[in-house]
Amino acid sequence: MTTVQIAPADSAWSERTRELALTLTAWPSETGSPGEEAFPQRLRAYLATWPYFQAHPDLLWVAPARASASANLYALVRGQGPDTVMLSGHFDTVSTENYGELGPLACTPERLREALIAELEGRDRNAAETLALHDLQGGEFLPGRGLLDMKGGLAAGLAVLERYAALPEGERRGHLLFVTSPDEEGLSRGARSVVQELPGIARRHSLRIRLGINLDATNDVGDGSEGQAVYLGTVGKLLVSALVVGRPTHAAYPFDGTSAALLAAELVRRVEGNADLADAAHGQRAAPPVCLEVRDGRTQYDVTTPAQFWCAFNVLTHRRTPPEVLEQFVALAQAAADSALGTFAGRAAAWDSQSAPGLEQQRARVLTFGALRERAIRQAGEAAVAALVNLTPAEPDPLQASASLTRALLELAGVEGPAVIVGFGAVHYPHTHIAETDPEGAAASLVTAQVTRFVQETGARVRLRPYFAGISDMSFLGHSPSADATAAVTQHTPHPAHVHTPPADALSFPTINAGPWGRDYHQKLERIYQPYAFGVLPELLWRLIRARLPGHPPA
Incomplete structure (x- = not known):
């Protein structure tokens, strides 16, 4: 199967994004596991070695997620003025049990790819397995638990954060806030805690969040034309x-x-x-x-x-x-x-x-x-x-x-x-669309213009789509349900722990999703399409961020 044309990538930046993705994937973080509990501290220690956070250790912190043993990690790169773009995503993954005997390799993508190729070559295959074998043999797809959902997206966000931090202070016309959370595969306690914490964070650091970009992945069993997308809302x-x-x-x-x-x-x-x-x-x-x-x-x-x-x-x-x-x-x-x-x-x-x-x-x-x-x-x-x-x-x-x-x-x-x-019977995930938090259409027009320009200048095929189809933490960020919706959910949900109640001062800001794509979410053959995830996506994120922060050139 031929995949769609992608933009030429800065090879050093692409390799750095891939390196970050493999590092994050090597840290097991199944929902509810000790690995999930340890992950934010491991990432904090890793980011603390970056020159920017060595100079500004107070801008890198971990905050407990409510009713969870794990925590949210925040990393803020400051610039001039109050305007801020927030990058977000979850670090927990589903279980590795479905890998069977290959379970010990689930978080080592290169070794797992070799083992999966050998396994698939050695037996009869159905259509999905034949496609997986073709993908893995071709080298453009890489398997691994959580690499697609969603540590590949987090890696793209971190690559952008690192590049932004490396700019001279006078060239950073705004702030970039990176947030990663636990429990998305469970009850989204991490993101729901972020909603509670963001108003205080914004006050302390004088932030005005102009755009939220969720970094979650998309599934595409075709040539990638569906998966290479920026989503203006979430289901x-x-x-x-x-x-x-x-x-x-x-x-x-x-x-x-x-x-x-x-x-x-x-x-x-x-x-x-x-x-x-x-x-x-x-x-x-x-x-x-x-x-x-x-x-x-x-x-x-x-x-x-x-x-x-x-x-x-x-x-x-x-x-x-x-x-x-x-x-x-x-x-x-x-x-x-x-x-x-x-x-x-x-x-x-x-x-x-x-x-x-x-x-x-x-x-x-x-x-x-x-x-x-x-x-x-x-x-x-x-x-x-x-x-x-x-x-x-x-x-x-x-x-x-x-x-x-x-x-x-x-x-x-x-x-x-x-x-x-x-x-x-469980937590309500509200649908969102950029039009609801940006009624004048400025953010939607900017995102549309930037994606259109990106496609024209790079040759990458990136689509704009109304709704991200996967359930995601994007439901909670930058958006508060109406009073009637909250009242109905509260009244008719049996357990109060399953009711999300935003604070009175919850922040409102437009949110989109721009993440990698791959195949077989949560399955043994879960795999990410590397050229887009590590090459195209970081550049796309960079342009969207720079365009949303006033005073920056659009690319």
Whole structure:
């Protein structure tokens, strides 16, 4: 497969960016691991050897991420005036377990490439593996856990930071702030802590953030024309939960109860991959909702039909707000329950069950989680509900915590099936677009002009796209959800630890994403396209930064 033309790169700068990427990748940092905890201090010690931070050690610091064993790292290169560009990204990675016997090589990209080539050459391959072998043999792609997601992007940011620090002080017309965070693959506690800390940092250092650039990577199984992009926004994410409640019965007498399984199956059928439910804005459609889990909650074999099923749906947004998504899923749940109950009653009648007349009269109750909580408080008191929350760990699995609380409050409230309880099962990632934080369009016009000029002058193919499709920390930076959105999420999310509440003085600034591209995110064959990541991307970032800081020439 032929990849798209790229710009000629400064070979020394490209090699430096690659060196930084390999250094970061060599430091394991799986989410929740000791490596993630140690990473920011390792990076701080590394950056402290740079001449700029030797001269200005107070501009390099680590701050604990709230409710996390790890921390955020901040590195500030000062210039003249208040205007600032912020580079951001996460340093945690997913597990290396899927490498199997090659696990010890997961963080050593060169050795891993040789081992993967030998493994793939030695056995039959599917289409994806054949493409991976071609990529790795060609030498332009490099594998490694976290190299694509997202230490390659961090390396490009650090290369730019180092180059900016090397300018004479009088040529630095503004500040460059580099921030890297833990837990993006978990609950984004790092980035959510940055949101809390940024107002104080801006006051202490007299910063006015004019642009945020997130450095996250893009997946592209083609020639790179999709992956080589600057994104003017990011997709939002809601994990919509549904506790589906039936009436259990002995399996030999199915119509003496109400099938929670059929109710849940009908809801999943109506939602799964339904293009009519896909959100759209700025000429781009989000992926349709998909089901992430369906669980009956039982831990052992039982001949009794399940009383409940817990469902969770990944819902991506470009425009829709949490209240709108909740209203949509309440209606979907009601329609699914009515249809499933009708089907079940019809099957009972076809079997000549004596229960058929009663089943025909059944109606399902659909409640939001907020309404369920209010019922539980009325029945058992606010102290009892608060005690349940305090006894429920918020992590490591937010959906498990939400399911546990929803089931417990269902019992406290005395709600019986058939019923469906709809809520939000985990942290809300708001969608963002540069137009929302830059209503006059100055930042969007500048980014558009700079990318267009970059393409014309270098021959690189870089596209402007409305929304970054991967869930990212970009959701939290420079953007605060509306009061209605925050209220809905707070009311209908079971565990308060899963609610992000920005501070009253949260900073607002336009944010874009410009990062590397590669293939097979989070998989054993995860790999980065080196010519773009280490050659084109740093130069693109450099031009965007210089153009956004007044007084600099645009390139």
